[in-house]
Amino acid sequence: MTIIIKDFTIKLPQNLNKILKKIDQNLKGLVFIVDEKNKLVGSISDGDIRRGLIKKNIEQIVRINSKFVNTKPFFLDYKTDTKTILYYLQNKRNNNKFKCIPLVDSNKIIKDISTIESLRKYPIANLNLGNQEFSKAFDAIKSGWISSKGSYVDQFEKAFSKYLGGGCSVTTSSGTTALELALKTFKIGRGDEVILPNFSFAASINSIINAGATPVVVDIEEDTWTINIEKIKKKISKKTKAIMPVHIYGQPCRLDEIIKIAKLKKIYVIEDAAEALGGTYKGKKIGLNGDCACFSFYANKIITTGEGGMAVFKKKKNAETASLIKNHGMSSKTFYYHNVVGSNFRMTNPQAAIGLAQLNRINEFYKSRKKIFDYYNKKLNKLNLIKFLPKNKWSKNSLWLYTIIIQNFKKKKRDILIKKLLAKGIETRPGFVSFNQMKIYKKYCKGLFPISEKISESSLSLPTTSISYKDQDYIISQLFNEIKKLYKVKR
Helix, strand or coil: CCCCHHHCEECCCEEHHHHHHHHHHHCCCEEEEECCCCEEEEEEEHHHHHHHHHCCCCCCEECCCCCCCECCCCCEECCCCHHHHHHHHHCCECCECCCEEEEECCCCEEEEEEEHHHHCCECCCCCCCCHHHHHHHHHHHHCCCCCCCCHHHHHHHHHHHHHHCCCEEEEECCHHHHHHHHHHHCCCCCCCEEEEECCCCHHHHHHHHHCCCEEEEECECCCCCCECHHHHHHHCCCCEEEECCECHHHCCCCHHHHHHHHHHHCCEEEEECCCCCCCEECCEECCCCCCEEEEECECCCCCCCECCEEEEECCHHHHHHHHHHHECCECCCCCCCECCCCCECCCCHHHHHHHHHHHHCHHHHHHHHHHHHHHHHHHHCCCCCEEECCCCCCEECCCCCEEEEECCCCHHHHHHHHHHHHCCCECCEECCCCHHHCHHHHHHCCCCCHHHHHHHHHEEEECCCCCCHHHHHHHHHHHHHHHHHHHCCCC
16 A cells, blocks of 8 residues: 555645645544655644634644644654554554554655555465475475476376366466367367356456367356356357356356256366366366366465466376377377477476475365355345355355455446555455456357346455454455445445
């Protein structure tokens, strides 16, 4: 958060009304008085003004020599460390808790203003890397295998399949390349169509376009936020080669119905499971239902390798083909002999080492996220206008990002809310922009998309990892306060 110094400072003499307006604007109950060189010379609070008015001896024009001006305000050197500043902001001093502290140089010129909000940082997600990750990554580097060869790549693939309870896992350079690899493995390209939902991250649709195929976009279901089954049926054509259901925000799709359609039409099911690691469908881990499931290990995902992904195939022969394609199509038996036209979609050995360590801790991560999700649910349930990600008896969410809808919101109001929360140190994320609302993808979007548009414009995600109940209380209180200001709603 950036503090604008002029919002907290004023020069005297000054009209009383202007002082009160500035105090009202900065929301901290006081202003700092500076001279022509911005040197700190005093402060005056709303309490000072109130007491002056009660005694009927405060002037309409406030002057520096007024006895209601504090000529010895508390300040700190602008080089003071954050820990010390927080100490003074969080602890009482002389029965007073500072709401803001001016930071000055040796000449008492104000260089910055510190508030709790300016120092608080609540990112949407935090990295959770420990000794195990560092140890394995160092071991991978020490081995000399720092590119795509090395023992950790194989170990990570085997461990991932074991965690899921089956499947043939193939590491990739990202979740996006995992999707593209799956399409190439099933020979889906020019002249073919792939059906996918309108509400997803761009990686889903981009992978189809990059493979040379044509995306066919359909709306989502309001009770799942995932691809609409009836819309799939209407869009099936002779050109359809695959359905790409997206487990959005870790929310499993209606896989049985999707797979039933696919079998009937003899087409593939390629699951975009980038956000769904750890989620289940009817008691079975996401990743074992369709012909292939693709996961992402980007920094904000359930587990991370920095960049990286995994394509998990149902059939071994498909995994073998994928392993060939991702390595330039080069024969495993003869160097520089290429069996097929391939690409470089490989994960490095140090990345795989980190991934293996992260996978070993996935149950720890899930328990931590569940506590956070449960606390949000408990507290936000008391707020009007909040609608939650749907829950279904037949599935378990992966708990990737805690995402809500503010009912009756439009994009403009949602975006204002995001900016207001960021000013309080709280990072939030808007819902994905639906494909039909982006010029580059419009040609693939035929028809109406009311549900995905609504969710896209009214949803936002809250900080989800490495936060305490106290942190959540602050986030929730600020969320409610800003909603109240925007909509004038009551609890």
